[in-house]
Amino acid sequence: MTANRTSLDGIEALLDRLSKATDQITKASEKQAREVDRQLKQLIDRGEASTERLLKAIDKELNAQISGLRRELRDVERRVSEARKQAAKPVAKKAPAKKAPAKKSTAKKATARKATAKRSTAKKSPRRATPAKRRAS
Secondary structure: OHHHHHHHHHHHHHHHHHHHHHHHHHHHHHHHHHHHHHHHHHHHHHHHHHHHHHHHHHHHHHHHHHHHHHHHHHHHHHHHHHHHHHHHOOOOOOOOOOOOOHHHHHHHHHHHHHHHHHHHHOOOOOOOOOOOOOOOO
């Protein structure tokens, strides 16, 4: 019976050690699960904070763009209003320009004809044939 008793004591000791090891593993896994939860919560909080900062920056930029567009629109409206006022004003008609006396204009034409006649009577030297120049497009 002593052999039986020793084997039972050995099995009980083994079961006791196994139970302690299981408890340690359970505690360690629970600790790791809590750490993972804590890190996950930190990541979520940082993500939410970053999102809030980004939304505030976008909102600020949009407001600046909208206010700039409003200023430009008011300026355009003012210009259109001024242009309408200018268009509504009566336009004063100018008197037609007086024509120059006929004698002066014919005298200039006669002089111009004489100058071209003198030039055309002068003998010109024969021209060499040159390649045609290309025009820039």
